[in-house]
Amino acid sequence: MTDKTIHYPLKLEGPDVPMVRFMNVSKRYGDLVVLDRLDLDVAAGEMVTIIGPSGSGKTTVLRMIMTLEKIDEGVIYIDGEPLTHMEKNGKLVRANQAHMRKMRSKIGMCFQHFNLFPHMTALENCMEGPVQVLGISKDEARERAMELLEMVGMAEKSDQHPSRLSGGQQQRVAIARALAMRPKVMLFDEVTSALDPEVINEVTTVIRNLVDQHSLTMLMVTHQIGFAREISDRICFFFGGRIEEQGPPTDLLDEPQEDRTQQFLSAVF
Ligand code: ADP
Numbered sequence: 402m403t404d405k406t407i408h409y410p411l412k413l414e415g416p417d418v419p420m421v422r423f424m425n426v427s428k429r430y431g432d433l434v435v436l437d438r439l440d441l442d443v444a445a446g447e448m449v450t451i452i453g454p455s456g457s458g459k460t461t462v463l464r465m466i467m468t469l470e471k472i473d474e475g476v477i478y479i480d481g482e483p484l485t486h487m488e489k490n491g492k493l494v495r496a497n498q499a500h501m502r503k504m505r506s507k508i509g510m511c512f513q514h515f516n517l518f519p520h521m522t523a524l525e526n527c528m529e530g531p532v533q534v535l536g537i538s539k540d541e542a543r544e545r546a547m548e549l550l551e552m553v554g555m556a557e558k559s560d561q562h563p564s565r566l567s568g569g570q571q572q573r574v575a576i577a578r579a580l581a582m583r584p585k586v587m588l589f590d591e592v593t594s595a596l597d598p599e600v601i602n603e604v605t606t607v608i609r610n611l612v613d614q615h616s617l618t619m620l621m622v623t624h625q626i627g628f629a630r631e632i633s634d635r636i637c638f639f640f641g642g643r644i645e646e647q648g649p650p651t652d653l654l655d656e657p658q659e660d661r662t663q664q665f666l667s668a669v670f
Contacts, residue, residue, distance in 0.1 A: 411488045413481040420445045420586055420618040421466065426475035428461055428642075435461045437642035438475065443586070446616035450629040453639030454665060459622040461642075463588045466508060466620070468501055479507050480585050506534075509584030511575050513591040517563040523550060523574045524559040527581045535582065542581070549577035553607045569600030573607050580611075587611070589621040593628060601628070608632055626669055630654055638662045 407425050421443040428436040435458045443449045451459045464470045465477060468485060476493065477484040486493040487500045496504070517526050527546035531537040537545075550556045553573040563571050572592060579587060589608070593601045609632050611617050623629050629636055630650040637647040638657075646659045657663045 407475075409476045409483075409486075409493055411491070411493060412483070413478050417444075418481045419443055419478075420447070420480055421620060422478040423462070423465075424476050424478065426465065426477060427473045428458070428465065428470060429473050435642050436465070439643060441637065441644060443618055443620055445618055448612045448619045448621070448632055448634045450621045450623060450633040450636045451639055452623065452626065452629055452636055452665075453645075457639040458642040459639050460590060462639075463510075463590050463620065463622060466586070466588060467510060468505060479504055506582065507585040509579035509582055509587045511572070511579050511587070511589050511592050513595045517571055517575055517578070519563055522560050522562055523555055523566070523577075526563070526574060527578045530578065530582045546577070546581055549580050550574070552580075552610070553577045554603070567600055568596045569603040572596065572604050576604075576607055576611075585618060587617055587619045589619065589623075591623055592621070593623065593625055601625075605631060624669075626654065626666070638665065640665075 409424060413422060419442040423439045423441040426436055426439045427434065441462070451462060453459055461470065465472060466484070472485055476486055482504065483493055483496070484504050485496050485501065487496040518529065521529065524543065524546055527549055528539065528542040531542040531545065532539055547556060547559060550559050553576055555570060555573050555577065558566060558570060563574070566574065593604055596604065605628055612619065612632055633650050635647060636650050636653045637644045638653060639645065640661050646653060646657060646662045653662065654666065657666055
């Protein structure tokens with residue numbers, strides 16, 4: 402299950418525990434190595450963006466955190482606890498369903514296709530999870546959902562169904578819906594890719610606001626380098642399932658050190 406020469410702690414402790422840690426994580430599909438002994442930390446309150454060529458493993462990172470993919474080697478820690486492993490007799494073993502459920506509740510996701518419930522209003526979309534999964538009363542869930550819709554600038558449309566909203570508005574509701582579950586980490590997968598250029602700004606502004614005012618921990622995959630530059634604390638350039646180079650946006654985008662980063666950036670700009 403895990404590489405025996407590496408010591409994987411049962412949990413991460415101390416003042417500087419990252420919110421997300423990939424420790425020596427590998428993922429293969431047959432002979433194809435998609436993540437290659439990946440080490441990646443995201444600190445609490447940090448906004449990290451992953452960029453890189455198609456097929457470099459970016460989306461797989463998010464899918465691993467969402468526990469949609471089995472880990473072949475290594476351990477992922479969320480908030481100091483192993484995501485898909487648990488402690489048994491002083492060792493890490495594969496986690497049971499209860500542990501996985503607990504860990505999944507720490508993670509919020511937003512995708513390119515927002516997948517709002519079409520038969521529910523914006524407000525009901527944001528209340529559904531808290532009421533059904535978290536067991537919060539309807540009154541409390543409604544109050545919290547309205548606060549979140551306010552935060553993403555959608556309070557006035559709270560009684561509208563998704564079909565009556567623009568793509569940018571639906572994406573903002575989807576962000577509010579994810580936040581309603583009080584995640585510790587938010588994942589964004591190409592959230593602006595399906596949007597018309599003129600509405601991308603609304604979504605960027607909302608995410609920026611989350612970064613600036615709510616210091617959420619966020620991990621994002623995007624092809625939009627300008628968007629990444631604007632909102633990231635750090636950008637990781639992926640190549641072949643590993644981090645080829647990483648740093649603050651200005652360093653990585655304006656003065657890339659590695660040849661592959663330079664080639665990638667000159668092709669996309
Ligand atoms: P990126 O997001 O950087 O474009 P992905 O993480 O989506 O890359 O995929 C990395 C590689 O893994 C790609 O070559 C892709 O074809 C392959 N891959 C992804 N999912 C599967 C799967 N379920 N079965 C086989 N190959 C897959």
